[in-house]
Amino acid sequence: MTAVQDHATTGHTISANGASPAEKAKDRRVLAILIGLAMLGLLAITAYLTYGVQGSWSYALSLRSRQVGSLIVVGIAIGASSLVFQTIAGSRILTPGVMGFDAVYVLIQTMIVGLFGASTLQLLGVMERFALNTFALMIFGLLLFRFLFRSNSRNLFVVVLVGIVLGSLFASLSTLTSRLLSPDDFLTLQTVLFASFTTVDPVLLGVTGAATAFGLLALWPQLRKLDVVDLGHDGCVALGVDYHRTVRTTLVIVTLLVAASTALVGPMIFLGLIVANLARQALPTHRHTSLVVASALIGLLFTVGGQFLVTHVFDLQTPISVVINLVGGLYFIVLLLRTDRL
Amino acid sequence: MIFLHAVSHAYGATTVLDGVDLSIPRGKLTALVGPNGAGKSTLLSAMARLLKPDTGQVMVGDLDVLSAKPAQLAKKLGVLKQLNQLSARLTVIDLVRFGRFPHCQGRLQAEDHRIVEQAMDYVDLQEFRDRFLDQLSGGQRQRALIAMVLAQDTEYILLDEPLNNLDMRHGVAMMQLLRQAADDLGRTIVVVLHDINFASAWADYLVGMRDGSVVAQGTPEQIVQREPLREIFGLDMQVVDVAGRKIGMYWHPELVGAEELSPVAVYG
Numbered sequence: 270m271t272a273v274q275d276h277a278t279t280g281h282t283i284s285a286n287g288a289s290p291a292e293k294a295k296d297r298r299v300l301a302i303l304i305g306l307a308m309l310g311l312l313a314i315t316a317y318l319t320y321g322v323q324g325s326w327s328y329a330l331s332l333r334s335r336q337v338g339s340l341i342v343v344g345i346a347i348g349a350s351s352l353v354f355q356t357i358a359g360s361r362i363l364t365p366g367v368m369g370f371d372a373v374y375v376l377i378q379t380m381i382v383g384l385f386g387a388s389t390l391q392l393l394g395v396m397e398r399f400a401l402n403t404f405a406l407m408i409f410g411l412l413l414f415r416f417l418f419r420s421n422s423r424n425l426f427v428v429v430l431v432g433i434v435l436g437s438l439f440a441s442l443s444t445l446t447s448r449l450l451s452p453d454d455f456l457t458l459q460t461v462l463f464a465s466f467t468t469v470d471p472v473l474l475g476v477t478g479a480a481t482a483f484g485l486l487a488l489w490p491q492l493r494k495l496d497v498v499d500l501g502h503d504g505c506v507a508l509g510v511d512y513h514r515t516v517r518t519t520l521v522i523v524t525l526l527v528a529a530s531t532a533l534v535g536p537m538i539f540l541g542l543i544v545a546n547l548a549r550q551a552l553p554t555h556r557h558t559s560l561v562v563a564s565a566l567i568g569l570l571f572t573v574g575g576q577f578l579v580t581h582v583f584d585l586q587t588p589i590s591v592v593i594n595l596v597g598g599l600y601f602i603v604l605l606l607r608t609d610r611l
Numbered sequence: 612m613i614f615l616h617a618v619s620h621a622y623g624a625t626t627v628l629d630g631v632d633l634s635i636p637r638g639k640l641t642a643l644v645g646p647n648g649a650g651k652s653t654l655l656s657a658m659a660r661l662l663k664p665d666t667g668q669v670m671v672g673d674l675d676v677l678s679a680k681p682a683q684l685a686k687k688l689g690v691l692k693q694l695n696q697l698s699a700r701l702t703v704i705d706l707v708r709f710g711r712f713p714h715c716q717g718r719l720q721a722e723d724h725r726i727v728e729q730a731m732d733y734v735d736l737q738e739f740r741d742r743f744l745d746q747l748s749g750g751q752r753q754r755a756l757i758a759m760v761l762a763q764d765t766e767y768i769l770l771d772e773p774l775n776n777l778d779m780r781h782g783v784a785m786m787q788l789l790r791q792a793a794d795d796l797g798r799t800i801v802v803v804l805h806d807i808n809f810a811s812a813w814a815d816y817l818v819g820m821r822d823g824s825v826v827a828q829g830t831p832e833q834i835v836q837r838e839p840l841r842e843i844f845g846l847d848m849q850v851v852d853v854a855g856r857k858i859g860m861y862w863h864p865e866l867v868g869a870e871e872l873s874p875v876a877v878y879g
């Protein structure tokens with residue numbers, strides 16, 4: 270077949286590991302970006318720990334390392350979970366935050382206070398509360414999976430609508446319940462929900478840090494399969510990847526990561542959206558091993574760097590989550606307007 | 612051999628496959644033909660476990676498709692349907708490398724790269740290897756998809772309309788390639804084709820479907836005849852002999868009754 274052999278000779282520039290010069294350049298760029306992000310992250314962490322320390326260094330360091338620890342956990346958990354969630358949802362505007370995972374968290378806390386009183390919430394240890402949250406979020410995640418991802422022809426428009434509707438439904442339920450609370454209960458709820466990162470509970474940090482580390486470890490073997498999930502259900506079946514199983518496993522890990530992040534700083538609805546999309550834009554690759562690392566690092570940069578800027582440079586008392594949600598909300602609207610395909 | 616027994620499938624009240632019994636010969640090139648909506652794609656999907664039929668049994672070699680492990684079947688059977696959800700971030704070579712996934716779980720070794728390059732050469736796409744899929748023409752994209760299936764290097768290959776979007780030269784090259792895969796490598800290949808003459812010229816075996824049933828099957832000599840073609844397509848056409856191959860003259864109604872039509876008049 271002459272048509273075929275004409276170009277067989279062009280293969281000579283391909284090296285033994287199958288990479289053309291253009292690919293090698295691309296791989297180098299990916300690596301350079303990852304290293305650059307990691308170094309920026311280290312820089313942000315160092316700046317956060319050491320900038321303008323007055324008085325006792327040991328006191329400042331122990332306080333700040335707990336703060337920065339919690340910001341790191343949040344950034345990484347949200348960055349990694351949002352990126353893989355986009356893949357299993359098959360859309361770049363769908364992240365756990367957008368789909369109402371954070372709203373579920375708020376609802377759970379509010380319900381506990383509403384039904385059993387604030388004292389119960391405080392009685393529950395840090396561990397128990399985290400376990401309860403994770404459990405409830407997983408149930409929500411699996412229900413979502415059942416109803417929305419089960420059918421082969423996922424109608425993304427419906428998924429988005431359902432997510433937004435569920436999110437506002439939970440938000441209204443939470444508001445309704447919180448209206449019925451006594452002022453004391455309400456205050457307790459507020460402190461739990463918008464857990465100030467300035468006084469990070471070391472036990473909570475330990476638990477959520479461990480949960481995040483475990484989540485990332487569990488996610489790693491899924492990442493190559495997630496590359497195939499980009500080809501859709503049929504592509505997965507054709508290549509021997511169990512589509513439903515991969516999506517379900519990933520979703521469970523996502524809920525664990527989201528639970529860790531919300532337990533530390535409360536809802537961060539739009540952070541994941543910004544971070545995951547930036548990672549996809551920055552990296553010229555479809556490989557999830559690189560994309561997830563980039564997204565986690567960008568997440569870290571946003572939380573640590575953002576908080577550093579907010580407290581030290583702009584000297585504001587506003588928590589970083591408020592700023593990020595404002596910026597992220599705007600970005601979400603821009604994305605919605607610009608996407609012709611949901 | 613691919614073996615189907617009493618395979619039925621319905622979407623709501625519409626029966627799309629109606630108790631299909633079929634054996635597809637091993638090491639041969641089989642063409643699945645029939646009008647739009649006949650159920651060809653659905654049947655192909657059932658063979659490739661992309662679709663679980665309501666009832667019936669499908670065997671690919673000694674594997675029961677419905678109970679086999681996905682990863683095991685993917686090493687034995689490759690399938691190409693229209694993947695309409697292709698990520699825009701994939702380059703041609705990225706896509707073709709996916710074909711090796713069943714064998715190496717995404718960690719390609721030298722041998723995998725060799726097979727990938729061979730598939731790229733086969734479909735004549737080396738010059739586009741670093742292009743993104745959305746920067747290709749329809750035919751180039753189709754060839755990239757086919758290269759992916761070839762890189763999967765399976766004993767059974769199922770292709771839904773592989774000639775879609777291909778120009779004549781690449782269409783012929785594709786059929787020639789499939790022919791070689793069957794003859795030289797003993798692959799069992801099933802292709803859905805729309806052009807009866809491509810089927811007649813290249814396939815060993817023809818299966819004609821209509822309304823969810825197999826209405827005719829046999830060698831090209833048996834199927835490319837006026838009666839069976841009318842049965843399958845509901846179209847009347849003159850069949851002529853060219854160099855020992857049957858050619859259906861369906862392009863224009865005036866060609867139907869032209870008994871005295873000489874092949875030279877058409878092809879000369």
Ligand SMILES: Nc1ncnc2c1ncn2[C@@H]1O[C@H](COP(=O)(O)OP(=O)(O)OP(=O)(O)O)[C@@H](O)[C@H]1O
Pocket residue numbers: 622625627645646647648649650651652653654
């Ligand atoms: N998801 C679906 N839901 C409902 N009906 C469907 C679905 N998929 C296919 N059908 C119907 O099943 C019948 C067979 O479809 P199929 O795709 O198998 O036809 P085909 O022979 O491949 O046709 P074509 O030559 O147009 O590709 C058609 O009538 C089609 O409308």
Ligand SMILES: [Mg+2]
Pocket residue numbers: 651652653771
């Ligand atoms: Mg079809």
